[in-house]
Amino acid sequence: MPRPPLTAAGRALSAVAERPLAGAIRAKLDAALQPSHLQVLDESPRHGGPPGAETHFAVVVVSGRFAGLSPLQRHRLVHAALSAELAGPLHALAIVARTPEQWDADPRVPPRPPCLGGSKHERRGAAVDATASA
Amino acid sequence: MSGTLRAGLRLAGSGWAVRGWAGRRRLSQAAAAEGGGAEGGGGGSGSGSGSREAVERLVRAHPVVVFMKGSPAQPLCGFSNAVVQILRLHGVEDYRAHDVLQDPDLRQGIKNYSNWPTIPQVYLNGEFVGGCDILLQMHQNGDLVEELKKLGIRSALLDAEKDQDKK
Numbered sequence: 001m002p003r004p005p006l007t008a009a010g011r012a013l014s015a016v017a018e019r020p021l022a023g024a025i026r027a028k029l030d031a032a033l034q035p036s037h038l039q040v041l042d043e044s045p046r047h048g049g050p051p052g053a054e055t056h057f058a059v060v061v062v063s064g065r066f067a068g069l070s071p072l073q074r075h076r077l078v079h080a081a082l083s084a085e086l087a088g089p090l091h092a093l094a095i096v097a098r099t100p101e102q103w104d105a106d107p108r109v110p111p112r113p114p115c116l117g118g119s120k121h122e123r124r125g126a127a128v129d130a131t132a133s134a
Numbered sequence: 135m136s137g138t139l140r141a142g143l144r145l146a147g148s149g150w151a152v153r154g155w156a157g158r159r160r161l162s163q164a165a166a167a168e169g170g171g172a173e174g175g176g177g178g179s180g181s182g183s184g185s186r187e188a189v190e191r192l193v194r195a196h197p198v199v200v201f202m203k204g205s206p207a208q209p210l211c212g213f214s215n216a217v218v219q220i221l222r223l224h225g226v227e228d229y230r231a232h233d234v235l236q237d238p239d240l241r242q243g244i245k246n247y248s249n250w251p252t253i254p255q256v257y258l259n260g261e262f263v264g265g266c267d268i269l270l271q272m273h274q275n276g277d278l279v280e281e282l283k284k285l286g287i288r289s290a291l292l293d294a295e296k297d298q299d300k301k
Binding site: 071072075076079083086087092093094095096110112113114115116117118119121122 | 204209210211212213215216235249250252262263265266267268270271272
């Protein structure tokens, strides 16, 4: 069951300072990609995390380093910069990776899909329901 | 993705197929300690369901293979659901979907195989294409229609366009 959304006060408190993981993500992406525009969004509350959970993030990275690279290559660059975090507390990462020209042409960021519970549904060692096609 | 799309849920003729995992051995020592639901950590095994060979067999088993949380009938993660919905929009209902929440070895093995840290993962013709963000981009810029065409799959959106032209 997802937790109830933060109260206005809770949101205000969370918004005051960038928390440690958000700060680390920002620092590493800055160093690796020298972005002209960077947004680091903690989406953890939308996935049932308590305030300050820092588990689910979305990043909007605008960098000339992406020029000529496929979406897959761009995302891999972002993953490489955040490999330690992804091996640790960073559970989910939505990525928007554009060149400055692409960002100027379209600065919209697609909304991330709503949480459906994710790993809270995990059943380790449980028998699997196998459904065959007709 | 909204409730509207989910309400439109239907299983076409052949529906979707999930490989039967019942009876497969799992190497207990290979289960990654993921603590708190994190996707990271080590693990993967020599000959279990998460081995390179096992994963290779899975990704080559069908033109469209998805590793996700939950199933196409009941996705358990918003990002996995987005992949299912996009495929559904294109009329792709016949594909292999693997629920990594059912198999910790596979969950780690698929990340090792693609060197990609998150789920969902989409494979077209045995090749890793990306996750939810990339599939969405491909859907929006027309690339997905083209990639499906290469696999001999005609996107339903082409027919939708045709119908619109006729009106």
